[in-house]
Amino acid sequence: MPQCELVVVERQEPKPEHVELLLDAPALAADLAPGQFAHVWTPGSLRRPISFSRATPDGRVGLLFRVVGAGTRWLADRRVGDRLDVLAPLGQGFPAPEPGPLLLVGGGVGIPPLFVAAQRWAATHPLSVILGARTAEAVVMVDDFQTLGLAPSLTTDDGSLGEPGRVTGPLARWLARHDGGQVWACGPTPMLGAVAELVGEGRPCWLAYEQRMGCGVGACLACVVPGVGADGQPEWVRVCHDGPVFDSRRLWWAGRQGEG
Ligand SMILES: Cc1cc2nc3c(=O)[nH]c(=O)nc-3n(C[C@H](O)[C@H](O)[C@H](O)COP(=O)(O)OP(=O)(O)OC[C@H]3O[C@@H](n4cnc5c(N)ncnc54)[C@H](O)[C@@H]3O)c2cc1C
Ligand code: FES
Structure with a gap:
């Protein structure tokens, strides 16, 4: 599974205790299926799974998360220019919808x-x-x-x-x-x-x-x-x-x- 380092190019706090990091990742942005996730390295033993929150035409992908523990706290402290070690894209996303509502x-x-x-x-x-x-x-x-x-x-x-x-x-x-x-x-x-x-x-x-x-x-x-x-x-x-x-x-x- 592709492991890569992605650079944080924007950081937002849309709500209290919620952070969205935008990462420069043109290949991911082009191919992402809704529901796929990134497994993000944080200090300690395990990575943390976070779903992609957006894919932009200029090649950015988003990770929007709520701070609930040490891993997401560490992620929330990342700033523009920092690099994240991620495995992505992982998992099966939503299928193409059938015609209709x-x-x-x-x-x-x-x-x-x-x-x-x-x-x-x-x-x-x-x-x-x-x-x-x-x-x-x-x-x-x-x-x-x-x-x-x-x-x-x-x-x-x-x-x-x-x-x-x-x-x-x-x-x-x-x-x-x-x-x-x-x-x-x-x-x-x-x-x-x-x-x-x-x-x-x-x-x-x-x-x-x-x-x-x-x-x-x-x-x-x-x-x-x-x-x-x-x-x-x-x-x-x-x-x-x-x-x-x-x-x-x-x-x-x-x-x-x-x-x-
Ligand atoms: C496929 C997938 C996609 C996810 N996408 C998002 C996302 O887009 N945004 C987001 O904010 N979170 C998402 N999560 C949840 C996120 O992975 C956890 O909140 C995160 O791993 C917690 O890590 P921590 O070290 O901050 O907290 P920890 O110290 O590990 O845990 C803190 C608290 O959160 C609970 N918790 C931790 N992980 C999970 C989990 N996977 N499911 C339910 N409760 C959990 C723990 O039981 C504990 O009560 C996703 C989880 C999965 C499996
Ligand atoms: S997390 Fe290892 S099999 Fe799913």
Whole structure:
């Protein structure tokens, strides 16, 4: 897997405790699939997985993250001109969407990879966007979606921005308004389970899953979660290599609740 050193060319703090680093990486920017991630070296034993948050026409890619521990604190302290040691691009991203309406549902730091999807598909697909988080301070990239001409529906658990409550409220309304269409989601695992359950198996639903990682390239099995094989039998899937984006029917907990 390509290991490279990428130079930080811009640094922003879009929200408190949230940092976006823009890296000079023309080859990555040209080929990135939404949902793919970088495994970034930080001091200590393990790299940290961060999804790409944007790919710009002038050859930059973004990493937008929330500071939650030592690794992301170290990353947040990087400045323009610093170099990051990354393995990228890693993982399976979202597939090319089928024709027809596409709904993007992002929760918290699950929002950034969906912006790459919006950049890629806003011109060719009728796109709707739902963004949610616990509080207004964790809802990121709203203005970025707006620059693409999109008007995201916003929800916060505490009602500090948009509709009070979870993303499942506007999701249920969107599903009721659309007979077909497809749903892509990224966010905390309970949110993904709720999205999979609401969408059901009648339309395509792809979920970007987050899991603690070791190697990031499929070798150590640190990131396995229960999945479903082609024969319908349980099997372990590696989030880093088989995902992080999965057809919701491939995840055991999603779409199979109530069984076993
Ligand atoms: C494929 C993938 C893409 C990701 N993309 C992003 C992104 O775009 N932006 C972003 O902010 N974060 C993202 N994450 C999560 C990010 O990797 C973790 O927040 C980061 O590794 C934490 O490192 P740390 O050293 O700062 O914190 P640690 O000290 O390692 O952990 C601090 C806290 O965060 C929790 N945590 C750590 N890693 C994860 C994880 N993978 N999933 C859930 N909880 C975790 C720990 O349980 C602990 O409570 C992604 C994770 C994966 C697997
Ligand atoms: S992190 Fe090593 S197999 Fe996924």
